[in-house]
Amino acid sequence: MPVWTADEIMSVVGARLLRDGMSCFVGIGIPSTVANLARNTHAPNLFLIYEAGPLGAKPYRLPLSIGDGELAETADSVVSVPEVFNYWLQGGHIDVGYLSAAQIDRFGNLNTTVIGPDYNQPKVRLPGAGGAPEIAAHCREVTVIMRHAKRAFVPQVDFVTSVGLGPAPDTRSRPGFRGAGPINVITDLGVLKPDPHDSELTLVAVHPGVEVQDVWDRTQWPLRVATRLEVTDAPTSEELAALRDLKSRS
């Protein structure tokens, strides 16, 4: 039986959601690993867009930063940052975006700005928004990938950097966001999806060896569990080999 790390199972499960030919907006870190793992395995025609401007990037190594030379040199085209955000994202041309966050709440709102109740006196100053609010608003769908830490899974985020699915039913329709928002949350413990009735995140799958109690222990609200809770298929040795090969090049 293969063994895997927290990052490995998140990357493998995230990559499985990507279908060949999709356009994918790629952030740095795990999202970039996920997208390139999919491109190197079952989705060779995945169209990767990085916010610095490379369209159709095909990096051999994973970039450290969002604008590394390898992204531009392997891209079909390199456009300006206003074009990325105004035409490609806001214009509605991207199928899926991957995001991470320091905090997520029960309706999938994401915080990457400050920890603590007072913006002006933060307990922790985080990097900020970057491209995340537009990814969350405009991609047809969003997958969130983050470690399932208790301090991160909170009833309500301290600061809404990127809009999720609630609590109000018109959270997305009122501002006229065309994208469906965060419809998958992948952690190192399992997978959460919004309840179709009220958009509250619900545990729909646990990874092999994880108990529901483990997930509850690391979630600060009483997390709902789907009536038919699934167990994620374990990463195959092929998936793990492709992922480790990609990481070893980088």
Add this chain to the structure above:
Amino acid sequence: MAEHLGLSDAIFRYVQDGDTVALEGFTHLIPFAAGHEIIRQQKRNLTVSRMTPDLIYDQLIGAGCVRKLLFSWGGNPGVGSLYRFRDAVENGWPAPIELEEHSHAGLTNRYVAGASGMPFTVMKGYLGTSLGEIAPHVRFLDCPFTGEPVAAVRALNPDTGILHAQRADRAGNVQVWGISGVFREVVMASRQVVVTVEEVVDVLERRPGDFVIPSMAVTAVCEVPGGAWPSYVQDHYERDNDWYRKWPEVSRDRDVFSAWLDESVMGA
């Protein structure tokens, strides 16, 4: 028409205490040498704008040049925090700084409006976010045609835009290729434009995917080979990722940072 100047002359002339200055370049073409010259000339009370403050603004902040920072993502990409930025925000060292925080799209569109000669432009962001509540230059409007809500962002016109490019010719036309970020927007939005370049050549040979900023849109050109290190210049040198990874060691502690600044910037 652009004038060819030495870097210290250009910064002396075109950056004054209290100015609003934008040193841009998205991962690629970050004008580090110009930033270091600002530090050496001990400019103070600057309002500095940059989508990704990166190491260059971490250094300007730690050196005490900055009163206010406009930004949209303040980290060391793939590595972690910017410790001088955090120390200024969380502890007010070496001086408190005021933040004006945006999303990438928001700050980009502030430059777009500035470049277009408009008082503001509109976008479909900020709605429903806490950023929309705290950002001072964001307002919400209804579209006059459809009634749908939009966010208005105010134009940003820096006193001086500072950029790095591959090359310029003797007339001061500037040629850029690779990731360009908001290069053109900052050129057109800023009242004065200083561009450092890797080399000055007689004839700009065109390249696939390049663009040329005509000399008439540029105030000063400075030949500064290596002026974007440790960021990179496509077809000249690669990003020094090892230095970016090492930056936390240098910047986490105030004394270590100050010693580095004295030796590597002030003493250079």
